[in-house]
Amino acid sequence: MQKETFNYDNKIVRNFGIATVVWGLVGMLVGVTIAFQLFEPFFNFNTRYLSFGRLRPLHTNAIIFAFVGNAIFMGVYYSLQRLLKARMFSDVLSNIHFWGWQLIIVAAALTLPFGITTSKEYAELEWPIDIAIALIWVVFGWNMIGTIFKRRERHLYVAIWFYLATFITVAMLHIVNSFALPVSFLKSYSAFAGVQDALVQWWYGHNAVAFFLTTPFLGLMYYFMPKMANRPIYSYKLSILHFWSLIFLYIWAGPHHLLYTSLPGWVQTVGVVFSVMLIAPSWGGMLNGLLTLRGAWDKVRDDALLKFMVVGLTAYGMSTFEGPMLSLKNVNAIAHFTDWIVAHVHVGALGWNGLLTFAILYYTIPRIYNTTIFSKKMVGTHFWLATLGILFYAIPMYFSGFTQGLMWKEFTADGILRYPNFLETTLQILPMHMLRGFGGLLYLTGACLMTWNLFKTMKAGELVPNEAAEAYPLVKEVKGEVAHSHWHRWIEKRPTQLIVFSLIAVAIGGLVEFMPTFLVESNVPKIASVTPYTPLELEGRDIYIREGCNNCHSQQVRPFRSETVRYGEYSKAGENVYDHPFLWGSKRTGPDLARAGNTASKVYKTADWHYRHMNNPRETSDGSIMPAYPWLIEDDGDYSDIAAKISTMRSLGVPYEEGYEEFAMLDLDKQAKQISDGLLKDAGRKVDQKKEIIALIAYLHKLGRDINNQEVASK
Amino acid sequence: MGKMIGFVEGADVYLIIALLIFLMVFILAAVYMFSLSKQQCTELSNLPFQSSNNENNEE
Incomplete structure (x- = not known):
C-alpha cells in the first residue's frame, strides 16, 4: 500500500500558543493587582473600573478561559493532528475558532470592568457572549470530530477520549447554566431561582473545574508526558479505568460547594459521597503520569520540562486529595468561605494548569519553529520562580484560611463570640495576604521570563506552517475482524459511540440531582412572609x-x-x-x-x-x-x-x-x-x-x- | 454512614441508585481492563510515538 503525504497545521498551534502567553500575562497581572487590593485598598485606584468586585471575575475569566482555554486549544491542535496522522479537518474552522475565541475574550475584558455581569461564578458573561461561546465551542468540536473522521490511525489514543469528553460536557454545562431571559442587550436574569439556581450554578462551577481545567489537561498529559520522557505511559489499562470513573464521578460532586446551605440535604449527601470517591480516579491519573517516569527519574534532574510536569502532577494530586477532604462536612464547616478555598484553587490553577501549560509551550514552540529553546537556563529559572511563587501563594493562604475559620467560630468561656467584630478576623490575616501577593509576583515574573525566552526562540527559528508528514491510509475493517476484537477496542475506533457513551456517563449525575429538586415541590418549601423585591x-x-x-x-x-x-x-x-x-x-x-x-x-x-x-x-x-x-x-x-x-x-x-x-x-x-x-x-x-x-x-x-x-x- | 442516610428523608433511593449506576460503570471498565492483553496495551500506549518528522528536536 502507498503511503499518503500530508501536512500538519502548525500555524494554528502557534496562534493559540501566542494567545496563551499574552492572555496569561494579562490574567496574572490582574490577579496580582487584586491580591494587592486585599491588603491595601489603594490598589483599587479609586476608580469603579478597577475595583475588586469587577476585577475578580475578570481575573478568573482571563485565567480559565483565556490562558488555560488557549493552552488547551494549542495542545489539542498539536497533539490531535499527530495522534490521528491527519491535518485538521478545516483551516477555515480553525481560524474561525481562533479569532472567535479571542473576540470573546476581548468582549469579556470590555464588559466585566463595566459591571456587565450575570454574577454567576465563572459564568459572569452576559447572554450575547454566552451565545458566541456556544457557537465557537461547536466550531471547535466540529473541527475536532471532523479530523477524527478523516484520520489515518484507526485507534483513538486515550488523550482523544479526554478531548471528546471535554467538548461534549462543557457544551452541556455551558448551555444549561446559561439559561436566562434577556431584559436588554446586556442584561438578563437567570432562568433558575434561589436554591435551584445554586444547584445548577455549582453543578456548572464544579464541572468547569472538572471538564475545562482537568480532563483536557489529563488528555494533554497523556500525550506530552510520554513524549517529553520518551517512554510510553505507565499503564494503558489504568488510563481506561481512570477515564470512565473520572468522567462518571466528577459530575455528581457539585453540591459539595453548597454544604450546610439551604440546598436539600439529600443532594448535599450525594455530593459528599461522590466527592470522596473521586479521589480514586484522580489519583489514578496522577500516578499514571508520575509512574511514566519509573526508571527514568534521573532525566528529571536535567530536564526542566519534566520538572514542570512532575511538580504540576504533584499539585494535581494535592488538590485532588484536598477536594474530597474539603467535601467532608466537618472540614467544610471550618474551611468554606475562607482563604483555604482560595489556596486549594490556586494549587490546582498555578500548579497543575500553569506548570503543564508552561511545559507544553516550551515543548511545542521550538518544534514548530524547527529550532531549540533560546535559553535552557532561563527555563530552569522560570521553574524555580514558578514553584516558589506557588509556595509563597499557597502556604500563607492555608494559614490565613485556618485562622479565619477558627476565629469565626471561637467562643469565650462565657459562651459569647470571642471575635464578634468581623473586621478583627480580616485584620489578623493581612500579613498573609501580603505574602500571597509576593507569591503571585514571583509567578508572574517567571511567566515574563518565559515570554522573553519564547520570543527569542521564535526569532531564532522559522515557523514551519505546514509540516510535511506521511502515513498509510486507513483501510476499511473486515467484518470478522470486528467480531473478534474486544468491545472497548470497538469503541476506541468509533468516535460517535464514544461521544454518546461519554454523554450518558456525564448526564446521569446531573439528571439524578436536578430532576427531583426541580420536580418535587417539597424540596423548596415556600415561606408566606417572603415577598418579591420592590x-x-x-x-x-x-x-x-x-x-x-x-x-x-x-x-x-x-x-x-x-x-x-x-x-x-x-x-x-x-x-x-x-x-x-x-x-x-x-x-x-x-x-x-x-x-x-x-x-x-x-x-x-x-x-x-x-x-x-x-x-x-x-x-x-x-x-x-x-x-x-x-x-x-x-x-x-x-x-x-x-x-x-x-x-x-x-x-x-x-x-x-x-x-x-x-x-x-x-x-x-x-x-x-x-x-x-x-x-x-x-x-x-x-x-x-x-x-x-x-x-x-x-x-x-x-x-x-x-x-x-x-x-x-x-x- | 447508613444511619445518617436513613435519617435524610428520601435520600436513600437517590444514593442507592447513584451508587449502583457507578458500580456498574466501574465493574464494566475494570472487567475490560483486566481482559486487555499486554500486546494490545503496548500497541495502544505507543500511539504517540508513531507520528513523524521534526518532533524529536533536542533542546
Missing part, C-alpha cells in the same frame, strides 16, 4: 450585582451557633424563591449579608451607616480593606429598564401583578423618597432620592427582613 430593591440588587459585592460577601447563614449568633437566623430555601440569580457567594472577605436588613440581627446597619460606609469604608470600619464606592453617591440611578425588568421577572415566575410595569416607577420613586426623607430626619443627611446609593440601601434593608419576627409558614 422595583427600587430590584434596582438596588442589580447595582449589588454590577459592583460584584457577591465576590466578597456571602448571603447564606449556615446552621451553626457561631453563625446564628453572629448574623441571626440561619438561611432557608424559601427565602430565595424570587432570587434570579441567587447571590449566596462563595467567599467571606467581608461579613455575610443575608440578615443585613433584619433589625433583630447584629449585622443590621442604618441607612446613614451604609451611606458613610460606601463613601469611605474606613470612616465606619477602621482598617477595612473594602474599596470605596463614591460613584454610588454621585451618580443618578438609571431605572429606564424597570418595566422590562418587572416583566421579565414575571415571565420567570415572580408573582408581580399583571400590568404592574406601569406603576413600578411610581412605587420606585415613592420608596426612594421614603429612604431619602429618613436619612434627612434620622441623620440630618440630605441625599437626592435619585442617587444609586438609595437603591442599594433599599436592597440591603430587604435582606432577611421578610423573616424578621416572622411566623414561618411553610405551604
